[in-house]
Amino acid sequence: MDIEQSQNQNLKCSVCNNYLNVAPVMTSDDGTVNKCGRCLFREPILNNRNTLYESIGAKLNFPCAHEDCTDRISWPEVQKHERSCRHRKIECPFWNCRDKGLDFVIMNDISHFETCHPGSLHKDKLTLSLQNVTHLQSFMKLLMVNDTPFLIMVHCIKFGEMVLIGVYNFDSKIYDYEIKMYSDQHNRRYLVFKERVFLYAEDQHCLYCLQNICELQTHRFSKKYPDMQKDKYKYYAKIDTMCTKNVLITENVLFEIVIREKQDVKAENSSSER
Template identity: 25%
Template sequence: MNKKFSISEGAISSHKCCLCGHLLSVAPIMSAGLENELYKCGRCNKVKCQTYTRTRLFEDVAQHLSFPCSYTPCDKKVAWGSVEKHERDCPYRTMKCPIYYHNCSDVVRVENLLEHFKDRHSKNIRPIDSIWELNIQFDYVFLTQIDNNYFLVYIMHLEEIFSISVLATGRSKYSNFSVKLLPSTDDKFAVYFDDLPVVRYDERSHCYMCIRKKCNEPHHPFAKRNSSGEIDLSAFASKLKKELIDSVKAPDGNLRYRITLKANETSSEHHGQPTEEEEEKEECEEEELCANISNIPADVNGEVLRRVLSCPYCMTYMAAPIFTCTIGHTICNVCRPRLEKCPSCAEPLGRSRNYALEEITKDARVPCQYDSKGCTFAGSTTKMYIHEQECSFSNLLRE
């Protein structure tokens, strides 16, 4: 009878993303290779850095595992492929204060964002659907609230582009907003912008310091200039021409704003804002998927992981050190000295190692390759290498 593989939580948590510090639980998982143990998770996929190789074998193992949420005290175990979605909507989700350009480095739970602003940044709280008078020469980040939902309003003046964006910190029925710009002295002249999209806030993409090229966070994609020479504001909703703003601003640079949020009257599916029924269904499907991970049939689970943890050349289980080619295919430490090229793709074999897979093989309990003949032994890949040399059931296979 085929035994199932088992992998300890210690093996899962032993390696983390070198940029954001989270577990390697979001694809693609990239390895820097060579003699270091640097890995980059899929959350940091947009961050450009040194050359990385995708560790597909680790991903093959990970899809059979469940991972803990990154936010404490959340104790939910999440299936591979659902981690990023869960963390985006986790009730314990935290975020770095968006006013950190004023030297505020606090990390705040999203549900406590209003209390934090009241305590540290009370001047940056503004009521929605009211007139705000501001000077166009400066940038602003405000917090506003409606129906227990928090929104960040970014008002930025960047070269020839003027941007007003409304960013939802969580799920919300408000999918669009409108802006009315008024001169400070006369209401007869105004500029309207209607049906601008409300964007879901992402700390990495909507970092004010990144836009100003002053960010020191290693896991943030630093703002770069696109081919036209303009600041890249692709993550933001609205980019307004400076000429329109100049037509209504006062001589001293003051301008009055009136921002109105609009609820989505059509199906929430089109705007990425699920209804309560859709949200409940998603949670049930996620829980069922996570629960079924431990119930994968032994022959399916075992054969997939047997392939992943076996050397493609000698077909025996691999143990540390596990080497890789330039593409990312693995080779065991016994076969590596005998080969110059990868048996899977013929690419050169170097000194790069798959440290994440090595950690898994240390704690993984794998079945003997002769389990179909009746062998019941299970152990680490290192013990299995020794056992299979002497396994009494190997003679049955030869017969």
């Protein structure tokens, strides 16, 4: 059964005004306030889970939250579709952007980055030096691979003893990325770190949150939610800089980031299950 855009407001989240189509769905004692799973960490705190609604909702198809999208999405696919929808608009994630507040469809148009952030736009692969990483501390890059954009976040913690690297995509395909670490003098000696690419989510992937200075109520790892802080590093590869320098026998490590689409994901999953 399909839910139409014009149907009952009672099917909407009282916090974000999206449909109640992401579990867990929580409700107030009198049933007048409802909250979807997107807003679980946000106020008001509700203690009653509406499992009856969830069981009914699991049989429904919901409209996409993004303007111009006519797709109807089943309950289990809602969050994945919302983050990979071809009509999805995002606000520029770069700090101090002059066009902050302007939303655009990144999958269709990267002219904003070409105009406003040309120094952060790279093609095919990205190479960074540890010296620059520890000097800058926190920064973002946009990497174009086969005309597909990927957002890369880099952040140092513990005074540069640990480097966090996160890579995020905006479409429905499955990707992995590889970090090749090698000496700037002895490139025959290297280490390889492999990790998955995550779908970009504004409420979870934020450098201000990593620095513990974000105060946005809509961000899951904002300083407003101290109980969530323990999970904020889970979307990042963690590289021990001292250990890496000792293994590679160098003070300046080079990081080369390469992104690849995963092929035949179903076959790989069935193989791992066996």
